[in-house]
Structure formats: structure tokens, C-alpha cells
Amino acid sequence: MLLSITGHMKTSTMSSKLYSALISLLILSVIQMAGCERHTQALPLRIGIHFWPGLEFLQIAHDQGFFAREGVTVNLVRFTSLADEQRAYEYGHVDGAYVSLDQVVIMNDRGIPARMVLVGDISKGGDGIIARPDHKSLADLRGARVGVTIGATNHFTLVKALQMGNVNEDEVEIINLPEDRIMDAFNNGQVDIAVTWEPELARNAHRQDAHILFTSAAFPDLIIDGIVFPPTILKKRHQEIQAMIRGWHRALSYAKQNPDATYAAIARYQNSDVTLMNTIFKGIEMGNKEVNQRVLGVEGMIGTGVHAAKQVSEFLLRFNLIKTTPDPHEMFVPIANAP
Numbered sequence: 001m002l003l004s005i006t007g008h009m010k011t012s013t014m015s016s017k018l019y020s021a022l023i024s025l026l027i028l029s030v031i032q033m034a035g036c037e038r039h040t041q042a043l044p045l046r047i048g049i050h051f052w053p054g055l056e057f058l059q060i061a062h063d064q065g066f067f068a069r070e071g072v073t074v075n076l077v078r079f080t081s082l083a084d085e086q087r088a089y090e091y092g093h094v095d096g097a098y099v100s101l102d103q104v105v106i107m108n109d110r111g112i113p114a115r116m117v118l119v120g121d122i123s124k125g126g127d128g129i130i131a132r133p134d135h136k137s138l139a140d141l142r143g144a145r146v147g148v149t150i151g152a153t154n155h156f157t158l159v160k161a162l163q164m165g166n167v168n169e170d171e172v173e174i175i176n177l178p179e180d181r182i183m184d185a186f187n188n189g190q191v192d193i194a195v196t197w198e199p200e201l202a203r204n205a206h207r208q209d210a211h212i213l214f215t216s217a218a219f220p221d222l223i224i225d226g227i228v229f230p231p232t233i234l235k236k237r238h239q240e241i242q243a244m245i246r247g248w249h250r251a252l253s254y255a256k257q258n259p260d261a262t263y264a265a266i267a268r269y270q271n272s273d274v275t276l277m278n279t280i281f282k283g284i285e286m287g288n289k290e291v292n293q294r295v296l297g298v299e300g301m302i303g304t305g306v307h308a309a310k311q312v313s314e315f316l317l318r319f320n321l322i323k324t325t326p327d328p329h330e331m332f333v334p335i336a337n338a339p
Contacts, residue, residue, distance in 0.1 A: 045073065045074050047097065052225065053199065053281065054286065058074070066248075086103060096241075100223065105322060105331070117334070117335045125282065126216060129194070144172055145175055146173065146175060151319060199276055221295065222311060224308055306328045313328065
């Protein structure tokens with residue numbers, strides 16, 4: 001009897017120890033999983049950016065703590081060229097990127113999924129053509145040597161200008177140049193016409209030997225910049241992206257209340273001056289909530305971005321810069337409807 005009782009006690013003791021060990025292991029696993037989840041949530045949202053005044057409201061939102069107030073950590077990763085930014089996006093070195101609509105089309109055509117969830121800005125005069133004084137109208141472009149980057153946004157601007165001036169594309173001499181060499185070519189006489197964008201337009205607006213012949217104000221809602229994410233990131237980090245967008249809108253509200261401080265900060269980011277920034281932003285429509293609804297669309301209504309994407313795709317296809325026409329409806333995702 002004593003042996004029986006002792007054996008029972010040992011069995012009970014072992015069962016109790018085993019039970020306690022299992023409970024401890026379970027608790028440890030839960031703690032580790034929670035830690036991993038917190039670590040995942042704490043990972044910064046990495047957004048690639050390049051050199052363009054309109055996107056600097058992301059930097060304003062970061063520096064003013066608007067992202068932090070919305071509960072999201074955003075790392076802005078600066079690139080010296082849009083091409084480098086695109087490669088970083090393609091290989092997952094950033095989660096999202098601030099790009100132009102033509103690049104969105106190109107990326108999707110190349111099998112790099114990109115969905116625009118925030119319209120950052122629209123060019124309404126921020127892109128244009130600088131000409132010599134003897135080129136007084138678009139018709140005067142005939143026979144001119146035009147500095148442009150084939151396939152880039154400035155090429156699209158040139159094509160629209162030629163269409164509006166009833167000038168055939170073969171009536172101008174296209175000089176294909178990198179974006180950062182166009183103004184140098186114009187200044188040293190290699191080209192008669194420079195197709196460029198801000199801040200170059202503002203810098204050259206008051207020259208005696210040149211004038212601004214044409215701007216994107218003539219075709220609104222076609223040159224669009226914004227933030228894109230892959231569908232996988234949209235699904236995994238939906239709430240963080242929403243928080244980032246709220247931080248963006250906080251920055252726009254801050255700019256309305258503090259324009260001098262805002263433009264002074266953007267001038268520092270752009271290595272420029274405040275007067276130039278004030279001129280530049282006259283040709284840029286910033287992506288507030290109303291603009292985003294208009295371009296991205298809302299439930300039951302297709303946004304203007306779809307129409308713009310179709311025109312941009314036709315342009316890129318005509319110059320063999322894309323192989324197919326990606327579905328424009330897939331390129332724009334109002335964040336409320338994001339997967």
C-alpha cells in the first residue's frame with residue numbers, strides 16, 4: 001500500500017512538473033510571438049523619393065512629427081535619380097515610392113506591380129517649354145532643335161504641345177538628352193528649345209534671352225505624381241499606409257496655416273530659396289483630399305486618373321516604351337478600398 005501511494009505521488013509530481021513546463025513553454029512562445037508582432041509593426045514604412053518640390057511635404061510631415069502622431073514610423077529614402085528609386089522599389093529596398101504616372105505605367109508593363117494610393121501633386125504649369133525669343137508660338141517650333149528626354153515626362157509635355165500647335169513631330173529636330181543636361185544644352189546653344197520642369201522654369205522665367213513658351217497648365221490632370229505600393233505591401237501594411245496618408249494631409253494643413261515656414265523648409269530641402277518656391281508652387285496643385293477623390297475616384301465613380309493613364313499609355317506604346325497597355329483601372333487604389 002505504501003509503495004502504491006508512493007508511486008502515485010511520483011506520477012502526480014512528474015505530471016505536475018510536465019504540465020508546468022508545458023505552460024511555461026506556451027507562455028514563452030506567446031511572449032516571443034507578441035514580440036515578433038510588435039517588431040513587425042515597429043518596422044518603418046520606407047518610401048523612396050527623389051528631387052522634386054511637390055514631394056517635400058512628406059519631409060514636412062516627418063520633421064513636424066505628423067507621422068509619429070498618427071502612429072507610424074516613416075523613413076524617407078532619397079535617391080539622386082528616378083531610375084535608382086525605381087530599381088530600389090523593384091528589388092524591395094523600399095516599400096513604396098513617389099513617382100510620376102508615366103513611371104507607374106512603365107513599371108506595371110514590366111511586371112512590377114505599382115498601385116497609386118495617394119496623389120501627391122499634379123502639374124498645372126510645373127512642366128513646360130523654354131524657348132528663345134524668336135520662337136514666339138508653338139507653330140514656331142517647326143525646324144527647332146528641341147532638347148528632351150525620350151520617354152520621360154518632358155517628352156510627353158512636348159508631344160502635347162506639338163498637338164496643340166498643329167505641329168507634326170517630324171517637323172522638329174529631337175535632341176535626346178538626360179534630364180540634368182537639358183538646360184546646359186540650351187544655355188550653350190546646342191538646342192533652341194528646352195523641355196523641362198520646376199525648378200528650372202522658375203529659375204529661367206525672367207531671362208532676357210529666353211521665355212516660357214508653354215506649360216502643363218494647358219492640359220490639367222495628366223501629369224500626376226504620387227505614392228505607389230505593391231499589392232502585397234498594401235495588404236500587409238494597410239493601417240500604416242492609412243496613417244501615413246493622414247500624416248500627409250496634416251502636412252498640407254500645416255502648410256496652409258504656416259506658409260512662410262513651410263516654403264522656407266522646402267527651400268532648404270531643395271537647396272533653393274523661398275522666393276523660388278513660391279513661384280514653383282503656383283504651377284503645382286497639391287494632393288489634398290478633394291484632389292485625391294477626383295483623381296483616384298470614390299466608390300461608384302471612376303477617377304480622372306484612369307483617363308490620364310490611358311493617354312500616357314498610348315504615348316508610351318507609340319514610342320515602344322511599353323509592350324502592352326496595362327489596365328488603368330488597376331493602377332489607382334483609393335486607400336479605403338485597398339486590399
